[in-house]
Amino acid sequence: MKIKYWSAAALVGCLAIGILGGCDIERRKSDAELGLNPQQAAGRKIYDNYCDRCHRPYSTKGKKGPGLKGMFQHKYLSQTGLPANDDRVTDIIRNGRPDMPGYSQVLSTQDIQDLLAYLHTL
Ligand code: HEC
Known part of the structure; x- marks a missing residue:
């Protein structure tokens, strides 16, 4: 009761x-509850700093940009329709989109690799 x-x-x-x-x-x-390895946890920090204000990581519900839950689980990204692979997503992160800033001046190649490792856990 x-x-x-x-x-x-x-x-x-x-x-x-x-x-x-x-x-x-x-x-x-926590990172441990999510089962993140050190690289994925480093990527999560970058995500929290640069991406979280516009993208929900654990929901497909939109904020300023689309929710990124399960973004690598489909062949194509939901909003842009681009192939959901590391190369295209790296382009999006580096160059941005009409309503999204590009991060080529902010994030190093290593940062982007860490970020991708985290995005693959969503
Ligand atoms: C100022 C808000 C903003 C920030 C900050 C931002 N984005 Fe975006 N993002 C958007 C918008 C808006 C779109 C949709 C763009 C379009 O339709 O072309 C988008 C699209 C995307 C897409 C394609 C999604 C799809 O379904 O097609 C990915 C992947 C993405 N963003 C990842 C990131 C990552 C990773 C970061 C952090 C490094 C980030 N974004 C930071 C606003 C933002």
Whole structure:
């Protein structure tokens, strides 16, 4: 009974938050919980610094840009329709898109490799 009460309370709480601000206020998982290796964890830091403000990593719901969950799971990227492979995604990161800045002056080749390693975990 007690357990039932708490799950009901959690649901109500989530609904309340959902009404106030969208129910995507999920607890942030640690790198270990996500099972990230050191390179992927380094990529996640870069993602948080440069990409997160426009792209949700664990949702396909759009922010300023499309959500990137599962971006490498399909043959083509959802919004641009470009092939979902390292070469094309590197181009997007380096050169940007009409509403996305390019990062060729900001991110090194190593940074982009780390970032790609992380993006493959989404
Ligand atoms: C200022 C907001 C903004 C930032 C910051 C940003 N993007 Fe984007 N991104 C966009 C928008 C908007 C699009 C859609 C562009 C289009 O339709 O051509 C996009 C498209 C993409 C796509 C293609 C997605 C698809 O479904 O076709 C990828 C991949 C991507 N961004 C990755 C990144 C990465 C990685 C970073 C961080 C290095 C980043 N973006 C930073 C706004 C942003």
